[in-house]
Amino acid sequence: MPRLTDLAVLLPLVLAALAGCDRTPPAPETPGMSSAAFFDAGRFADVWHVAATIGDPACGPHAETWAVTGAGRYRVTGTVCGPSGARTFATEAAVTGPGRIERRMPEGTEALWVLWTDADYRIAVIGTPSRHFARILSRTPEVRPDLMQAARDVLRFNGYDPAGLQPH
DSSP: OOOHHHHHHHHHHHHHHHHTSOOOOOOOSSTTOOOOTTOOHHHHOEEEEEEEEESSOOOSOOEEEEEEEETTEEEEEEEEEETTEEEEEEEEEEEEETTEEEEEETTEEEEEEEEEEOTTSSEEEEEOTTOSOEEEEESSSSOOHHHHHHHHHHHHHTTOOGGGOEEO
16 A cells, blocks of 8 residues: 555656646637537438528529438539529539538539438538538428527537528
């Protein structure tokens, strides 16, 4: 059994060693923003209607179809708004981490984070880590008010201003 005097000598040595340790956590990739840790790539697949967006021009209703092509991989087709109205697109996408997806678009590779889905994958909130834009996606063209409010709250929590939402 150690004596009290032994502990008195060791304690300052242990504290000095701990003081030299870097206990600072690494800086987050995007401060105040997080992707869905329990994201299920298989459940995310299928048709999503774009209910509202931030930083993406509105040009009428549009949707995306996410079809699984392999483990954590999708073929994504749909419509997006361009300078002269809606245009179609088709691309490949890959899951790069929990709730994190990269897809190739004509403008370049786009990082999308799935910020939230409800438990039944009826609604999802996705956004770019730069907060350049975000989308509220729904399995149906009409979104229940309580789910839309939850999506707005998720956007606010992740540093977006929901006042900028454009309905589609």
